[in-house]
Amino acid sequence: MRIKKLYLPIILATALAVGVLIGGYLNFKGPGRGFTSNSNRSKLNKLxxxxxxxxxxxxxxxSIVDLTVNGILEKLDPHSVYIAKGEMEQVSQSMKGDFVGIGVNFYMYNDTVAIIKPIEKGPSEAAGLKAGDRILYAGKTKLFGRKLPSDSLFSKLKGEEGSKVQLTIYRKSENKKFNVTITRGVIPIKSVDIATMLDKKTGYIKVNRFAETTYxxxxxxxxxxxxxxxxxxIVDVRDNGGGYMEMADxxxxxxxxxxxxxxxxxxxKGNxxxxxxxxxxxxxxxxxxxxxxENTASASEILAGAIQDNDRGIIVGRRSFGKGLVQKEIPLGDGSAVRLTVARYYTPSGRSIQKPYNHGAEEYFNDFQKRFVSGELFAADSIKVADSLKFKTKKGxxxxxxxxxxxxVFVPIEGSHGDxxxxxxxxxxxxxxxxxxxxxxxRxxxxxxxxxxLMQKLDETDVYFKNFKSYISKSxxxxxxxxxxSTVKRYxxxxxxxQLFDEGKYFEMVLKEDAMIKxxxxxE
Structure with a gap:
């Protein structure tokens, strides 16, 4: 049983680590150096x-070339990565901060595109679409009952700004089907989830990544x-895998x-x-x-390090991920690109916060497991430090x-071991x-x-708590x-x-019992 309990946090932490790998790079724009030729490179081309x-x-x-490039990069460091042509659009879109589409949050529910919620002030909301609506057709393309992959769905709903798409909608709450034409528009991808007041004097800003629009x-x-x-x-960069260095600066x-x-x-070169x-x-x-x-990485660590080393503020929580390498994105000419580590960064006190990666990428990204086993997530005195890597802040x-x-200020992970x-x-x-x-x-x-x-209705019953337990078990x-x-019921x-109101109400509920916020x- 113990093994099973350990298995879930490893899976979830690995998923977050992938976010660090994909989103946590530091951007140095500009073309890379041209590739030179020698006998070994010619040998590869000949093959x-x-x-x-x-x-x-x-x-x-x-595909062979892709495997070869990946194999080469794996020998370097965990953050030098290859981005295939088919992945570039999604990766670039996330860092750009917006895309052109119809403006809905959706997922495939029983093999049908179900709208969780139209994006506020987006094209779909303006066209009258509602949470719970099903999108049956985009133009003449059938979207239900086909087990379509996400990229195929996105391609049907996205398009050029100002272009139109006719959707066939089924509204379950009214048991009716109708057509609606939506004009696609620019949809922001927020990198700042919320900026709100926690009390009369304390503001709170949650930053989920460092994209082009973050600053x-x-x-x-x-x-x-x-x-x-x-x-x-309070600036919250928990679970923020990084992004553009300039935004953190x-x-x-x-x-x-x-x-x-x-x-x-x-x-x-030592520059x-x-x-x-x-x-x-x-x-x-x-x-x-x-x-x-433990999932705060890259550009987030630059921000935290600058605040800490200049004695400008107080860092609260648990030890961050430990990524101190700088990547440069270099196009390869066919729509793909490589993010190559080109430098190391150092905080104002002169320290590198890059953790070792000499035992391979798998162990590197599964560091959460090691921290869990060592007790570091639960007690500050379990954090291992090296006296040889001692530095001083501005005030000593x-x-x-x-x-x-x-x-x-250390704050342990919420719950006891196993939770x-x-x-x-x-x-x-x-x-x-x-x-x-x-x-x-x-509805x-x-x-x-x-x-x-709504809060009273949910507080007075355990029905949804029991349903959620069953839902997770079936998963x-x-x-x-x-x-x-109480934590589960709060979330x-x-x-x-x-889903019924807005993002602000979500954070109002989540933050009031948040251990670090408290x-x-x-x-104060």
């Missing part, structure tokens, strides 16, 4: 040509909180005074680039707290390099799908409820929920609030 011309069977040599989103959120009276700020600049060092990078704060900055005074955990405080940012996967599960897509299916059974029972009435997951019943209520608010 591919021979396979194409002489091999007895037809072979997709593009603009953060800046607007920060100014809005200041107008509401925020004199203290610009956010750090909001807090640091002119000429304070944010980060420095060093490449193969050092340093980034300093400017005279601009909208929150250079007032308390700052940065929330981190001791900090350590060698593997992530160690927080100033550690619960928080990840609560924030996964499974919770969203579960609540959608519960609502889909009888009329919820449609006229106010937020307080094949083994996890103990009874010991954290269920939060997801109901998100730790910060107690310190």
């Amino acid at each position: 591919i040509e021979l396979i194409e011309s002489e091999y007895v069977d037809d072979v997709n040599t593009d 603009k989103e953060f800046h607007n959120g920060l100014l809005g909180l200041k107008k509401q009276g925020a004199t203290e700020l 610009e956010i750090a600049d909001e807090f640091l005074k002119n000429d304070e060092l944010i980060v420095k990078t060093k490449n193969k 050092i680039d340093k980034t300093y704060a400017t005279e601009a900055g909208n929150f250079e005074n007032g308390k700052v707290y940065v929330l981190i955990n 405080r001791i900090v350590y390099g060698g593997g992530g940012i160690i927080p100033d 550690e996967a619960l928080g990840m599960l609560m924030q996964s897509g499974l919770m969203s799908y579960f609540v959608f299916e519960q609502l889909d059974k009888d 009329k029972a919820f449609q006229n409820l106010t937020f307080p009435q 094949g997951l083994v996890i103990n929920m009874d010991s954290q019943k 269920i209520a939060a997801e109901f609030a998100r 730790t910060v608010l107690k310190k």
